[in-house]
Amino acid sequence: MNDRSGPGGTLLETERLRLRPWRVEEAAIHRELWTERDPRVPAHRRIDADGRPSLADLENWIRWAARTSGDGLGLPALERKSEGDVIGYCGLVEGGPGAYALDPERPGPEIAFELLRRAQGRGYATEAALAVEQWAREARIERLHATVWAWNAPSLRVLGKLGFVTTRTLTSEGGHGDMLVTTKVLRPLTT
Numbered sequence: 414m415n416d417r418s419g420p421g422g423t424l425l426e427t428e429r430l431r432l433r434p435w436r437v438e439e440a441a442i443h444r445e446l447w448t449e450r451d452p453r454v455p456a457h458r459r460i461d462a463d464g465r466p467s468l469a470d471l472e473n474w475i476r477w478a479a480r481t482s483g484d485g486l487g488l489p490a491l492e493r494k495s496e497g498d499v500i501g502y503c504g505l506v507e508g509g510p511g512a513y514a515l516d517p518e519r520p521g522p523e524i525a526f527e528l529l530r531r532a533q534g535r536g537y538a539t540e541a542a543l544a545v546e547q548w549a550r551e552a553r554i555e556r557l558h559a560t561v562w563a564w565n566a567p568s569l570r571v572l573g574k575l576g577f578v579t580t581r582t583l584t585s586e587g588g589h590g591d592m593l594v595t596t597k598v599l600r601p602l603t604t
């Protein structure tokens with residue numbers, strides 16, 4: 414458990430959302446996110462022909478994330494305060510592909526978010542991402558990156574609303590289109 418977590422494991426709170434660690438019994442929600450992914454997403458990020466990742470795989474991922482989160486934010490679940498349901502995640506991943514391509518010496522964290530389709534289009538991703546950005550500022554992180562497929566208009570829109578700008582275009586070899594690396598500077602870079 415993150416030392417900075419509040420009551421009930423809450424890591425961050427917004428007007429409508431609680432960002433808190435995933436619970437093992439919520440693996441099915443996580444799997445639903447996998448099943449809903451756009452067919453243009455590379456195969457290793459979608460459910461394979463054998464049904465993997467299975468529910469058990471994702472339960473193990475949740476256990477692993479709880480053990481390894483340390484003081485980092487990880488990818489917390491988004492719980493709606495009013496409904497009490499989990500609708501996706503938003504957080505930070507270390508050593509993501511975009512940040513690494515941009516600066517292998519200091520890759521920095523990437524912001525990542527994903528919502529169940531039934532919860533999309535209501536400003537939740539933007540609301541959660543703003544809280545994650547604030548967390549990053551308080552953690553004195555200098556830059557945030559996000560890697561996004563060029564075809565992913567909703568995600569680009571969220572990042573645009575947050576003030577991320579495209580800093581690199583990576584051409585994928587798997588026929589998935591261009592991947593954009595976007596960046597937001599949070600504080601002056603130290604040398």
Ligand SMILES: CC(C)(COP(=O)(O)OP(=O)(O)OC[C@H]1O[C@@H](n2cnc3c(N)ncnc32)[C@H](O)[C@@H]1OP(=O)(O)O)[C@@H](O)C(=O)NCCC(=O)NCCS
Nearest residue numbers: 526527528533534535536537538539560561566567568570
């Ligand atoms: C990207 C994602 C997290 C956005 O979640 P969300 O809660 O719907 O986002 P928000 O409601 O905060 O903002 C979405 C914005 O995109 C806009 N948008 C939605 N579909 C769009 C489209 N096809 N073209 C252009 N803009 C679009 C919305 O109008 C909104 O902008 P607005 O506030 O100016 O109206 C969600 O679409 C998702 O989970 N997608 C699948 C996973 C994914 O792509 N994750 C990101 C990987 S980089």
